[in-house]
Amino acid sequence: MSKSTLTTESVQKELKYLQLLSRSFPAVSDATTEIINLEAILNLPKGTEHFLTDLHGEDEAFRHVLKNASGVVRRKVEDLFAHTLRESERRDLCTLIYYPEQKLELVKARESNMEDWYRITLHQLIRVCQNVSSKYTRSKVRKALPPEYSYIIQELLHESQAEPNKFDYINGIIGAIVSTGRADHFITAMSHLIQRLTIDMLHIVGDIYDRGPGAHIIMDTLCRYHNFDIQWGNHDILWMGAAAGNTASIANAVRIALRYASLATLEDGYGINLLPLATFAMEQYGDDPCTVFRPKSGGDASPDEKTVRLIAQMHKAVTVVQFKLEGQLIARRPEFGMSDRLLLDKVDFGRGVLRIDGREIPLRDTRFPTVDPADPYRLTPEEEELVEKLRHSFLSSEKLRLHMRCLYAHGSLYLVRNSNLLFHASIPLNEDGSFREVTLLGKRYAGRRLLDRIDSLVRTAYFGSGNGRERQFALDYMWYLWCGADSPLFDKSKMATFERYFTADKEAQREIKGHYYTLRDEEAVCDRIFAEFGLDGTRSHIINGHVPVKTLRGEKPMKAGGRVLVIDGGFSKAYQPETGIAGYTLIYNSHGLQLVQHEPFESAARAIEEGLDIRSALLVLEFTERRMMVRDTDIGRELEKQIEDLNKLLVAYRSGLIKERT
Structure with missing residues (x-):
């Protein structure tokens, strides 16, 4: 009207x-x-949206990408000072903006005239800050300012040095900052302000957890961040289920940490006590080499051989417990349709073979000291005690509880924002591209209604009280979302964990992807999905992660003529040998869509000491002749x-x- x-x-x-x-x-x-x-x-330029996915605990690379805004800060410095600063000076200025506290210490060690350096650097930072703040209202910028310097920064940003009457005024402010000994603190505040204003909105399209060492550090960073949302991934939902007390999810989370020798998030981040598991593992598997369970590389600092052996023993112990817990859950939830995942009872322990699909497959490991062939899914008394201790540890972690509440408060299964549809993995589809119906608690759901119902169940699992039918179902369903065939966070025929550990049979290990992963290449299917979520397909995009784009094999992140953007390019070090790169980020600003392809990040230490930035390649996906406005x-x-x-x-x-x- x-x-x-x-x-x-x-x-x-x-x-x-x-x-x-x-x-x-x-x-x-x-x-x-x-x-x-x-x-x-309404008539200001649209703020910059930043999209990242599949961080997998790589906290150093994540924090650096936030600091440099996927190269946006570096490009702004290049534009502003290309003709007035040498390349090494521009690199030093960027590093100062990314890591002000650490860079200042290095500068002080080499500079003979710090007062002169302070004055020059403050003028440079003011120019950068004026540039990144120009698309916001003064009110919005003011709210982002550090309170103690709010008035000073406002004066510096909004007064022009080109005005003769203002030149001495600005120099007087800068001189006072230096002479009062506040230059270091002020430079740090300005650098953090530039970082904050460069990204208006941050979207994390799933999978913060597992594999890398610092998921808890990523969550700390996010919980303090000024504006962000999260679309849950299957690894996030695994931890959310564990935090809600689902024992099968707990066992999986611990197993993956041990698989990658990446225990920092469990122990240092959340204070999960792994001593009972270590004690149990040494008792039950002390003479077992556990060769199959030696950890993969890419986790914490390389452990010594003695530690590797203990980790392997713990890894095997919790893996066997996991299969037992999953078997019990599958038995009490026949509606999940996962009886094909009951494999312990298909093992011929005497002959060391797995009987499935009419075949006998040799086992790579035949030592199962805690498994009773007559009742293979029953936990031993020692295993029951271990599971209860782990569950208590997860439920008692205050930091984990804080991070989970952040995940719930800022998270959802999907998001529709500015003509983009964000979800981590898939939407269950039939072979003809229609939405697959899934039964939940006796009712059938498909498409958007399915995702909405699942979102509700995820919240019931964590926040629901009592032991009602829906709460118990929701708690079990959290595990199903991690590995179930009809889960939009997984959507494969099976999760072949048992087969990968215990057999070398490639056919048994094969996981068949759901129809979405092939049909998303078809524009007609994308149009159907857009319509389901109330979007205009002519200018909309689906943004996914979950499946790493294998750049080494020539695979492209753009699907269906650019309507689908898969931006999981290997942020996790464990994936980089396959992908050949270290991830993608997507930038959506007032000029259009840009995809940034990153090379592996060395370390924050080298970035500070040598000015090494992440090497990134920028690809313009869409460019608008008329700048997009807030309107x-x-x-x-x-x-x-x-x-x-x-x-x-x-x-x-x-x-x-x-x-x-x-």
Whole structure:
């Protein structure tokens, strides 16, 4: 409804709501001022959105990508100082912005005239900060400023040094910062402000956890971040299930940490006590070489041989416990349709073979000291005690509880934002591209309704109280979401964990991907998905992770003519030998969509000492001749609705339906 079509009669219908609105805007002047402010915001350039996925505990690379905004900071420094600073000086300025505290220490060790350096550097930082803040309102910038320097930074940002009357004024401020000994602190504050203003919105499209050493550090960073959302991945949901007390999820989370010798998140991050597992493993597998269970590389610092052997023993112990717990869960949930994953009872322990699909497959490891062939899924008393101790440790971790609440508060199964549809892995489809129906608690769901129902169950599993039917189902379903064939977070025929550990048979290990992974290449299928989520397919994108793009084999992240963007390029070091790169990030700014391909990150230490940045290649996917404004975004549509409501309030004031309060 436009302003010109507003009538007293139409306004009367919403009088109760407008009376509530009048509490915030008690007079005509208040309402008109807000309308002017909102109209001004609508005509600013769209803020930069940043998309990352499949971080897998690689905290150093993640934090560096945030600091340099996937190379955006470096490109801005190049644009501003290409003709006035040498390449080494531009590199030093970038490193200062990324790591101000550490870089300042190095500068002090080599600079003979720090006062001169401070003055020059502060002028440079002001120019960068003016550039990155130019697309925001003064109000938004002001809210991002460190309180102790708010007034000073506002003056420096909004006063032009080109004005003769202001030149001495600005130099006076900078001189006072240096002479009062606050230069280090001020430079640090300015650098963090530049980092913050460069990224307006951060989207994490799943899989923060597992493999790498620092998932807890990533979560610490996110929980403090100014504006972000998360679309849960299967590895996130595994930890969410573990934090809710699902023992099968707990066993999987511990197993994966041991598989990659990456125990920092468990022990240092969340204080999970692994001593009972180590003691149990040494007792049961002390004379077992556990060769199959030696950890993969790519986790924490390389352990010595004695530690490797202990990790292998713990790894095998918790893996066997996992298969028992999963077997029990599958037995009590026949509706999951996962009886094909009951494999312990298919083992001929005497002959050392696995009987499946009418075949006998030799086992690579035949030592099962805790498995009773007559009742293979029964936990021994010692295993029961171990499981209870691990469960208690997960449920008692205050830091884990804090991070889970952050995951729930900022997370969801999918997100529709600015014509983009974000979800981690897939939407279950039939072979013909129609949405596959899935039964949950006796009711059938498909497409968007399925994802909405699953999102609700995920929240019930963690926040639900008591032992009601839905809560118990939801708690078990958290594990299913990790590895079930109809899970939109997994969507494969099976998770062949048992076969990968205990057999060398490639056919037995084969996991067949769901139809989505091939059909997403077809534009007609993408259009059907867009329509399901209320999007216009002509200008929309699906943004996924989950399946690493094997760049070494020539695979491209763009599917279906650019309608699908798969941006898992190997952030995790464990994937980099396959992908050949170290991940993608996607940037969506007022000029269009840009895909950034990253080379492996050396380390924060080398970045600080040598000025080494992540080497990145920029690919422009879409370029708009007319810059996108806030008006063109979802936030813009919300602001336009607020303007419409405020115009209705003005009509109510001017017609006497509501009286002004002065």
